[in-house]
Amino acid sequence: MTTDRAYHHGDLRRAVxxxxxxxxxxxxxxxxxxxxxxxxAGVSHAAPAHHFKDRAGLLTAIATEGYGLLSTALGEADDLRGLGVRYVRFATAHPAHFQIMFRPELLRQDDPQLLAAREATRSRLRGAVAGYGDDPLIGFMAAWSVAHGFATLLLSHNLDGPLDGRDPEEAFRALTAEMFHSAENPATG
Known part of the structure; x- marks a missing residue:
């Protein structure tokens, strides 16, 4: 592949x-x-800078793409638990995006496309927890923390032993069922 052909046909950005x-x-x-x-990518060393300017620009483009993929992956989950499962599924299907999306120090935080993609995804998540608990913001943070924490532990292989070959999505469903059951029926002491 020549540099001119890759750039001329517009696939350099995708290739990088x-x-x-x-x-x-x-x-x-x-x-x-x-x-x-x-x-x-088989192009000159200066070619990627045409599309991304610098490393932060490239990582911002990856994060923006990741938020779009996550928003699509969340789809129309029928309940909060289903939304969490879809979040975990996204993380395992797109681990490189997932790593970058939540690393603000690597990104251009004021990038309009990143801001819009991030807000669209957060709105989807906030909307899903709107009916849970007394404080929607706390509900949003709690739900996101559980799904994000599980996904992060899964991707970093910290759950390999505890899962012992068990399907991660089923384990997440069981974990949240246990958490919600425990919260609704606290042990008496």
């Missing part, structure tokens, strides 16, 4: 993002360099 996602998934975001990504 795909290469970046591979690097992040295998080596982490610290290993990311535009020069290496250009080499992997």
């Amino acid at each position: 993002i795909a290469a970046a996602l591979d690097v992040i998934a295998t080596e982490g975001p610290a290993a990311l360099s535009l020069r290496d990504l250009a080499r992997r």
